[in-house]
Amino acid sequence: xxxxxxxxxxxxxxxxxxxxxxxxxxxxxxxxxxxxxxxxxxxxxxxxxxxxxxxxxxxxxxxxxxxxxxxxxxxxxxxxxxxxxxxxxxxxxxxxxxxxxxxxxxxxxxxxxxxxxxxxxxxxxxxxxxxxxxxxxxxxxxxxxxxxxxxxxxxxxxxxxxxxxxxxxxxxxxxxxxxxxxxxxxxxxxxxxxxxxxxxxxxxxxxxx
Amino acid sequence: xxxxxxxxxxxxxxxxxxxxxxxxxxxxxxxxxxxxxxxxxxxxxxxxxxxxxxxxxxxxxxxxxxxxxxxxxxxxxxxxxxxxxxxxxxxxxxxxxxxxxxxxxxxxxxxxxxxxxxxxxxxxxxxxxxxxxxxxxxxxxxxxxxxxxxxxxxxxxxxxxxxxxxxxxxxxxxxxxxxxxxxxxxxxxxxxxxxxxxxxxxxxxxxxx
DNA sequence: AAAAGAATAGGAGAAATCTCACAGGACAAG
DNA sequence: CTTGTCCTGTGAGATTTCTCCTATTCTTTT
Numbered sequence: 001x002x003x004x005x006x007x008x009x010x011x012x013x014x015x016x017x018x019x020x021x022x023x024x025x026x027x028x029x030x031x032x033x034x035x036x037x038x039x040x041x042x043x044x045x046x047x048x049x050x051x052x053x054x055x056x057x058x059x060x061x062x063x064x065x066x067x068x069x070x071x072x073x074x075x076x077x078x079x080x081x082x083x084x085x086x087x088x089x090x091x092x093x094x095x096x097x098x099x100x101x102x103x104x105x106x107x108x109x110x111x112x113x114x115x116x117x118x119x120x121x122x123x124x125x126x127x128x129x130x131x132x133x134x135x136x137x138x139x140x141x142x143x144x145x146x147x148x149x150x151x152x153x154x155x156x157x158x159x160x161x162x163x164x165x166x167x168x169x170x171x172x173x174x175x176x177x178x179x180x181x182x183x184x185x186x187x188x189x190x191x192x193x194x195x196x197x198x199x200x201x202x203x204x205x206x207x208x209x
Numbered sequence: 210x211x212x213x214x215x216x217x218x219x220x221x222x223x224x225x226x227x228x229x230x231x232x233x234x235x236x237x238x239x240x241x242x243x244x245x246x247x248x249x250x251x252x253x254x255x256x257x258x259x260x261x262x263x264x265x266x267x268x269x270x271x272x273x274x275x276x277x278x279x280x281x282x283x284x285x286x287x288x289x290x291x292x293x294x295x296x297x298x299x300x301x302x303x304x305x306x307x308x309x310x311x312x313x314x315x316x317x318x319x320x321x322x323x324x325x326x327x328x329x330x331x332x333x334x335x336x337x338x339x340x341x342x343x344x345x346x347x348x349x350x351x352x353x354x355x356x357x358x359x360x361x362x363x364x365x366x367x368x369x370x371x372x373x374x375x376x377x378x379x380x381x382x383x384x385x386x387x388x389x390x391x392x393x394x395x396x397x398x399x400x401x402x403x404x405x406x407x408x409x410x411x412x413x414x415x416x417x418x
Numbered sequence: 419a420a421a422a423g424a425a426t427a428g429g430a431g432a433a434a435t436c437t438c439a440c441a442g443g444a445c446a447a448g
Numbered sequence: 449c450t451t452g453t454c455c456t457g458t459g460a461g462a463t464t465t466c467t468c469c470t471a472t473t474c475t476t477t478t
Binding site: 075126132134 | 262264265266268270272283284287289290317318319320323324326327328330331332333334335337338340341342343344345346347378417418
């Protein structure tokens with residue numbers, strides 16, 4: 001297949017195709033399970049997934065919402081994680097899967113791939129630390145304003161509140177509470193199953209902190 | 210110098226010494242300033258520093274407490290960060306500084322170095338995501354218990370509360386409040402300028418969540 | 419169509435956390 | 449020795465966020 005060849009030449013110095021396999025996961029299906037120790041690199045080429053972990057007190061923390069194109073299983077390849085996370089498809093997900101156990105020697109010697117990997121992990125790490133510090137420094141009001149702007153199409157916001165709450169790391173109840181506040185303040189309006197942004201400038205002011 | 214040669218052979222395939230320089234920073238001195246864009250890799254060989262960022266609302270978030278041996282400036286080398294962070298020496302800090310701008314071509318082609326870098330960044334990223342999820346899932350009580358155990362020597366805890374509060378991402382007032390609770394519950398006792406751990410098992414139970 | 423399971427919505431009260439204000443002690447600079 | 453600055457410690461009240469509970473709607477499965 002042509003696309004695969006072009007892609008593979010862009011990321012690898014060696015011919016990765018012998019170690020490559022295509023896989024598709026249905027919505028809700030598990031790509032990695034908590035506690036498993038995968039020996040593969042998953043290149044997400046289509047679809048969205050979620051990465052989360054469950055704590056001893058039962059709470060669930062959503063770490064990331066990978067969307068194509070993204071890479072899953074890199075942390076496990078590098079063996080930096082004692083407890084692996086749970087990765088679950090949200091929509092139908094297409095992957096190119098590299099059997100990293102079998103070609104680890106080539107990967108470790110491949111500067112093209114390693115440079116890509118460094119950049120990839122570093123970018124994700126930077127995003128995470130931004131999230132971490134913003135969560136420490138601002139209440140939900142500010143984060144939600146930013147999220148509404150980011151997740152809306154035009155003036156129309158229609159995300160699942162359950163997912164949004166997990167993404168923002170806050171209880172479902174509290175998310176609703178702050179949404180209701182926004183409504184009272186005339187920033188948004190409910191229109192059946194979706195929300196409409198009425199005062200974009202107001203939200204932007206909040207989002208800026 | 211012998212140590213440098215051994216170290217350099219361990220991390221690099223090429224001879225990095227022409228690009229290398231030793232530097233020492235005094236306590237309180239800035240290694241990187243907010244907004245600067247460094248072109249160097251700083252290998253911390255002795256000492257402790259702190260990495261933080263200041264938000265628009267004036268709050269300060271402490272991202273990390275690098276301690277020797279550690280690496281600073283990698284994210285900037287990879288150009289993944291729009292706003293650079295502030296890095297400040299806590300104790301006297303010794304560095305081996307690599308002029309990464311001048312030897313970037315060699316670095317990009319060096320699988321030994323890139324493999325090290327991947328592992329380093331991945332490890333830090335894993336630590337950060339653990340912190341992120343724990344902060345979302347547990348109140349300060351649990352995190353503080355873990356921190357007391359981690360930061361004490363023997364049964365003796367003597368950290369600056371101002372620093373601890375920033376590290377835990379919580380207000381100074383609230384930190385003191387929870388410390389006072391611990392005292393009431395007989396977990397710790399104040400002894401002049403330091404705190405003594407009375408009930409290690411109790412703290413461990415809290416820390417485990 | 420009926421039943422089961424999510425997602426939505428909100429009330430009430432409690433817990434966690436923050437801001438502000440104040441006061442005393444430690445320590446360095448003048 | 450005095451002054452300024454930083455760390456410590458605490459009170460009071462406000463805000464943010466959580467838990468638990470109860471309905472209603474919407475989807476999916478049977």
